[in-house]
Amino acid sequence: MKIFNLNTFLILWSGISLIGCAAGKQQAMLNTIGSPEERPATFDALREDFNIAERDQVNLIAPDKFQQAKKYFSQAEAMKAEGQPEDEFNEKLSDARTNLDSAMAFSKSNKDRMNPLIEARQIALTSGAAETTNKDLNALEEKYLALVKDLDTRNSRADALDQITPLTQDYQDLTVKTLQAKHLGEAKNTLGIAKAEGAEDLVPKTLKETEAVIKRAGDYIAQNVNPPSMKNISQLGKEASAASTRLLRLTRETKASKALSPEDRSLNSEAVLQSSKEESARLQGIVAGSNERISKLESRTKDYSKLEQRDLQSKNIESVRELFDEEEAKVFRQGNSLIISLKKINFPVNESDIPSQSFGLLKKVQTAISSFKEPSVVVEGHTDSTGSADLNKALSTKRAEAVKEYFLSNSVISPERVETVGYGSEKPLASNKSSAGRAINRRIDVIIK
Incomplete structure (x- = not known):
């Protein structure tokens, strides 16, 4: 090959x-x-x-x-x-x-x-x-x-799309394999030596505790393949190495004591027993400390991810605001969603075709959507109060669909991540008594989640 x-x-x-x-x-x-x-x-x-x-x-x-x-x-x-x-x-x-x-x-x-x-x-x-x-x-x-x-390549594109998820998993599996070898390789090697020298018979309790420390570290690595966790993984690897080193030392001390004469073994048994208890207590402390540290690290990782996501969202929102002039759109945050209320789509009365002069404004919305990672989008259609409520609701829905089709035709977002809703004249931004106000109310709101 x-x-x-x-x-x-x-x-x-x-x-x-x-x-x-x-x-x-x-x-x-x-x-x-x-x-x-x-x-x-x-x-x-x-x-x-x-x-x-x-x-x-x-x-x-x-x-x-x-x-x-x-x-x-x-x-x-x-x-x-x-x-x-x-x-x-x-x-x-x-x-x-x-x-x-x-x-x-x-x-x-x-x-x-x-x-x-x-x-x-x-x-x-x-x-x-x-x-x-x-x-x-x-x-x-x-x-x-x-x-x-x-x-x-058009003929092979469908197969390529099907390979994205399994190839992603392959890279993640390789990362886990690499990190476990890098941070737990020494501990596992020392554990193998201790078992070969009789740890299972000589110090079975300490062996079990050491294996638990290594397993917990390995499980943490498998579940936390992300940059913020790398320092935590390094620390857990050091603890696993320390535990396996103590296991090997205790195995050899216990084995050596068995070679002593009956009298020397009797004199030494108390010291060995005390050493074993101390080692066991230390390992139990390591296990408890590792569990506590893993819990804290997982909590910190989640907090870090939330803060990182919140900071990224804030920066994205500011970037989106810079795209629009004040008379074009109002951009504001509502919970975890970003709302772009487009003031200047200016649909003609009783029509849902997007005016050509509004394409530039919608292109800015494309830019806003593209700045978010895998967003979900809701396109809301609104009308003025001209006509009946039923007609207005149907018209606002058509207008929202027209904007959705514009986004899809420009490959802004995949179809399954965008939906539409028409509100008719239920949510006006301005008075419907003036022609200027009615023009403003014939609008589109784009909600990015």
Whole structure:
């Protein structure tokens, strides 16, 4: 079997870093990439967009197109440095822009599906898998590279989508295997030596307690494969090593005492018994301390995750606010949801077709939705008070459906994660007595959860 060159892979698909919180303006720019009219094919613009794309891990979701764009860009730089005509290297820049835009569009449509796999892969790489289990990692990296290529191939896309979940699990299993070997390998090796030297017969109680310490540490690793838990895992590994070292020492002391004469054994038995009791008490303390520490660490991990999620949500909300002018939309938080109340959709009376002048506003909503990880979205339709309540409710539902279809046609969110509801004229923002007020009430509210 051909061994996959991990270093080459990491060079080609470099830029593996957890998705950062980009500023609102950068996020807005990121989500406008898709047509040359919006982002020019210039050296400065492409450099900036390559950096943004790598932060958003486009190089991992659409590596072929991304690397093709980088190749054309490098060729353009070389041609310019050689003093070749501007129209010739501009052609290379145009090719770079086309491939980068294509990579960005493909990444946006597959980001929700790929994020769990990318995160699992990143954790596996940073856990030490690249240092100690190259054969296992190489096999997964080959599968990953094949998967992202198949995603971009119409005939094999369905099969590739089916492989995302099992490949994610494979990376997680590799991380568990790596961390357990790294942090519990010494403890398990010492435990094996103690058992080979008769620990089961000589110090069975201490053996059982030591095995419990190692098992609890292993279980914690299996259930907490995430960056915040790495320090906790290291500490539990040290405790397991200490417990197994004590087990081996006590096994050898007990074995040595059996070689003494009956008189010496009698004189020494009290000291050995006392030592055994002390060791047992210490190990029981370690077990109790480990249980308590694991409980505290699990609680801290949950608290950390909640704080991290809350901080990320706050940053996302501020970024979303920066997208809209005051007269375009009102953005506010309600519980764990973000509400974007669009003031300027301006549906014509009794119609549900989205006015073309509102497409720019909806594109900003696309950007807002894309800044959240696997969000659920509710699109609410509202009308003015013109007409009957039944007609208004039906019309508001159609308007909400029209916006939903706009999002789906632009691959903003998967169908199962968006729903619609029509409220008719039940929730006005302005008085229906004036034409201006009625125009405001013919609106859409987008709720991101």
